[in-house]
Amino acid sequence: MTRSGRRGSTRRTDEEAERVCARCGRRMPAGAPADARWCSAACRRLKLQEVDHRLEADMRERLGALSAGATLCPSEIARRVGGDDWRPLMEPARQAARRLVAAGVAEIAQRGSVVDPSTARGPIRVRPVR
Numbered sequence: 001m002t003r004s005g006r007r008g009s010t011r012r013t014d015e016e017a018e019r020v021c022a023r024c025g026r027r028m029p030a031g032a033p034a035d036a037r038w039c040s041a042a043c044r045r046l047k048l049q050e051v052d053h054r055l056e057a058d059m060r061e062r063l064g065a066l067s068a069g070a071t072l073c074p075s076e077i078a079r080r081v082g083g084d085d086w087r088p089l090m091e092p093a094r095q096a097a098r099r100l101v102a103a104g105v106a107e108i109a110q111r112g113s114v115v116d117p118s119t120a121r122g123p124i125r126v127r128p129v130r
């Protein structure tokens with residue numbers, strides 16, 4: 001396993017754990033082999049790059065530093081990691097957010113309510129699991 005960053009303090013039970021793609025963090029498709037790591041040919045081709053690990057580590061750090069009730073936008077992390085060339089990192093930042101949900105570290109919300117990371121469309125906010 002190549003999960004980056006330190007282990008979160010919030011450990012999930014096996015029952016809560018859900019099999020998700022190691023890149024995009026979306027639920028694995030029904031019928032995927034038990035040992036499959038990637039949900040699609042695209043995710044298998046890209047795997048996890050150095051920048052993906054940096055996005056995830058930075059998001060984890062920022063989530064830990066948020067004041068109570070605060071949330072962050074994936075674009076903030078894309079900007080922090082990518083600088084002027086942050087736009088190509090928007091989807092990778094959203095993928096990092098989904099991986100942190102799968103790790104039990106974060107929640108993804110829209111209009112203040114937790115949403116399903118696999119199906120949420122449009123702007124999202126990320127907040128720590130408390």
Ligand SMILES: [Zn+2]
Pocket residue numbers: 021022023024025026038039040043
């Ligand atoms: Zn995937």
